[in-house]
Amino acid sequence: MTDDVSLAQPAIETVGLTKRFGSHTAVDNIALAVPRGSVFGFLGPNGSGKTTTIRMLLGLAGATAGQIRVLGEEMPRGVSDVLPRVGALVEGPAFYPFLSGAANLTRLDSANRRSSPRTRRDRVAESLERVGLSHVARKRVKAYSLGMKQRLGLANALLAPRELLVLDEPTNGLDPQGTREVRNLIRSLAGGGTTVFVSSHLLAEIDQICTHAAIMSNGSLVAQGTLEDLRRAGSPGVELRTPDAVAARRVLGSLGFEVDAGAPEGASSDPAASRDIVVAAHTDRAFAPEEIVAALVGAGVRIRGFTVTSASLEERFVALTGEGFDVAE
Ligand SMILES: Nc1ncnc2c1ncn2[C@@H]1O[C@H](COP(=O)(O)OP(=O)(O)OP(=O)(O)O)[C@@H](O)[C@H]1O
Structure with missing residues (x-):
C-alpha cells in the first residue's frame, strides 16, 4: 500500500514503550517516531536499551507496557503481516556452519511463503552480490570471518524487496573496507525509498549515513529529530587563535563560557606553537560574537583567528548521556 495515508504514517511509532527485567527497567517509556523514507540512526552507549527496543519492534520480545506500530500495523498483533515487509539484521540469524553461504540463504528464502521458488537462485545470487560475498558463495559458513557472517546476515535481510530494514x-x-561497503549499501537502499532503522554505538556511522537519529541513555530516549536539529540544539562555542591564551581564557570564563584547560605549561617545546594556542569554549546560552570579540580586544587579547562553532553530534551526545562516545570508524 502506498497511498497518501500510509506514506504519512511513520514507519515505526511507539508510545510509552517500556521493558522491565525484574526490577531493572531496560527501556523506559519511549516515544519513537521514524519517518518513512528516513535513514534513522538509533544511537546509544552499550547497555542503553537499543537491542531490547529493536527486539520489541520486531515482535521478538514482549513489551511490559506501551504501544508499537510498524508500517502502520499494531505490533505484535500484526507480526505475520508486517514481518515479510521488514528485513532485519538482529544478533545474526542462525546459519548452518556446514552449509555454504548460498545454501544457507536458499534455505532461509524457502522459509518465506511469499518468495517464488522459480526465481530463488537468482535472488540468492543477487543478494550475495550486493553484500560482496559472491566469491565465497560456495564456501561453508564455518570458514567465514565475523565480518562475512555479518554480511551474510545483511544478504538475508535483502532477499526480498523491503519497505523497512532494521539493522x-x-x-x-x-573491517574499514567492509564498513564503507555496508554504508554505501544502506545509502543506496535509502535512495530506493526503503526506510532504514539502524542502531549503532559508533557516531561516525550515524553522522555519515543518517538523515534522522534518536539518542538512548539508560533506557530513556533523550533526543530525536533530524541530524540538523540535533546538532542545532547543542551549545555553540568559539575557537580562538591568540598568543594571549591565558588572558583569553580568563575573559571567556568571565563571560560564562566553559573554557578548555589548554596545554599544560611547558607542554610544547615549540615556542611558535605555545605562542599561538587555539582556545575552544562552549556556553549554554546564545551570545553575540561581536561582543565577545570586543571584550577580548578590550582586555588586550590579540586575536589572530576567531570562529563561532556549532556543537557536533558527538558533543551533543556527551552532553545528553554524560558519556564519552566511541568515535572509531
Ligand atoms: N534478557 C535479559 N534479562 C535481563 N536483563 C537484560 C536482558 N536483556 C537485556 N538486559 C539488560 O537491559 C539493558 C539494555 O540492554 P540492551 O542489550 O538492550 O542494550 P543495548 O543498548 O542494545 O546495548 P548493546 O549495544 O551492548 O547491545 C542492559 O542493562 C542489559 O543488561
Whole structure:
C-alpha cells in the first residue's frame, strides 16, 4: 500500500514503550517516531536499551507496557503481516556452519511463503552480490570471518524487496573496507525509498549515513529529530587563535563560557606553537560574537583567528548521556 495515508504514517511509532527485567527497567517509556523514507540512526552507549527496543519492534520480545506500530500495523498483533515487509539484521540469524553461504540463504528464502521458488537462485545470487560475498558463495559458513557472517546476515535481510530494514549494529565485526561497503549499501537502499532503522554505538556511522537519529541513555530516549536539529540544539562555542591564551581564557570564563584547560605549561617545546594556542569554549546560552570579540580586544587579547562553532553530534551526545562516545570508524 502506498497511498497518501500510509506514506504519512511513520514507519515505526511507539508510545510509552517500556521493558522491565525484574526490577531493572531496560527501556523506559519511549516515544519513537521514524519517518518513512528516513535513514534513522538509533544511537546509544552499550547497555542503553537499543537491542531490547529493536527486539520489541520486531515482535521478538514482549513489551511490559506501551504501544508499537510498524508500517502502520499494531505490533505484535500484526507480526505475520508486517514481518515479510521488514528485513532485519538482529544478533545474526542462525546459519548452518556446514552449509555454504548460498545454501544457507536458499534455505532461509524457502522459509518465506511469499518468495517464488522459480526465481530463488537468482535472488540468492543477487543478494550475495550486493553484500560482496559472491566469491565465497560456495564456501561453508564455518570458514567465514565475523565480518562475512555479518554480511551474510545483511544478504538475508535483502532477499526480498523491503519497505523497512532494521539493522542492529550492521558494521559490527567489519573491517574499514567492509564498513564503507555496508554504508554505501544502506545509502543506496535509502535512495530506493526503503526506510532504514539502524542502531549503532559508533557516531561516525550515524553522522555519515543518517538523515534522522534518536539518542538512548539508560533506557530513556533523550533526543530525536533530524541530524540538523540535533546538532542545532547543542551549545555553540568559539575557537580562538591568540598568543594571549591565558588572558583569553580568563575573559571567556568571565563571560560564562566553559573554557578548555589548554596545554599544560611547558607542554610544547615549540615556542611558535605555545605562542599561538587555539582556545575552544562552549556556553549554554546564545551570545553575540561581536561582543565577545570586543571584550577580548578590550582586555588586550590579540586575536589572530576567531570562529563561532556549532556543537557536533558527538558533543551533543556527551552532553545528553554524560558519556564519552566511541568515535572509531
Ligand atoms: N534478557 C535479559 N534479562 C535481563 N536483563 C537484560 C536482558 N536483556 C537485556 N538486559 C539488560 O537491559 C539493558 C539494555 O540492554 P540492551 O542489550 O538492550 O542494550 P543495548 O543498548 O542494545 O546495548 P548493546 O549495544 O551492548 O547491545 C542492559 O542493562 C542489559 O543488561
